Amino acid sequence: MDRIVRAWVDGWVLSRGAAPPVVEPWGCTIDMGVDGHVARHVFGTLDDDVEEAAVRKVAGAVTGAGVWLKVFRDPAVAGGWLGAGWWIDPEPGYLMTLPPTRALDEPAVPDGYRQRTWSRGGVIRTMLAAPDGSWAARGQLAPTGATAVVDQVETSPRHRRKGLGTVVMRTLQRAAAEQGAETCVLAGTPAGRGLYESLGWTVTAPLTSAKFTG
Template sequence: MSANPELLALWARGWALTRGVPPPVWDEGGWRIEVGEPDQLRRYVHADADDAVARRAARIDRSDVLLKVCADAATTLALLPPGWSVRPPGFMMTLSGPMAVDPAEATGYTVALERRGPVLHCRLFAGNIETARGRVVVVDGVIAVYDRIAVDPGHRRRGLGRRVMRTLEKEAGVSQGVLVATVEGRALYASLGWALHSHYTTAVLDA
């Protein structure tokens, strides 16, 4: 199960915008993004598990350069030289139409919205304590890329994640979306009407 290359390109652009890093650059079969973080110098994102992934892995010689592949872990690992491992699975998901309404969506929390350039940030507060957060950017006016949706452990299972997502959707004004979910987040997004588009594996060279 590979990703649609055009969709992946849009997601990569949106992801870079939400993280405040340079836009992705096409580089021999995948998108290169210069992240510049202490634990992640750069990442390469590939729409499919193919020979380009194997060639890329053979050239990577440091553990802070991540290889992201829109395929499951076993398929990805089969292309990698010895000394590589994969992190917990991710899932690229898409939304086609408005998110589902959940009657259990959190109430009693204060919503704070802040726009930083093209990126809209949403935070939820209980009193003066931040409890949940997320961000969204609309790419080319047609698709919303959601990122860093998180709820603090002490406030989970209260509908805060849904509240953040639906608030971002309303403010973005776009009903087409794409994101990469964790194992835990996948269930939340599925409950809101998101569908699995592809697996998303992160591979790293062992230090």
């Protein structure tokens, strides 16, 4: 399995509290055990190294609704390998990495907002509350040694364009450096790609996400 894919899998499992990954010849299977996300099959290679036959075989063996596939290939290509019953996210995802970096200065929180950062179960979380006390932004980091995975970065639609995403990301990147991580990994969306690239992240591979609906 590609080392960046494996780093993302290990961090995602820690971040979400999922079952340990079961290694397969083509990648791995992760049991999540919740409605709509029973399990996910993650393919372990990138771009042209992804084997169409393997994707078709794994997808064809899925019979239960709520099983996901994660394939590091453009959806315009990988989507054509999936049969009936598969919902394919129309937006491409991105496997992104941040090279080794020093610890950043503590980010400045916009006036009126309150930030809190804490660690529990090995996962570092940060959140921002709005001036009225409502939720504004959040994100979390799962350090796994030499790598750390950024996960579940969100900003409330009411509080976008105020720099809160930057505060969250800089906080998590700073925490990763303090934990001794050499590389950070995340799975991003088109909406977040611009922010991540402005902070030094680069795209390693495209990502197709698909869910079996039965």
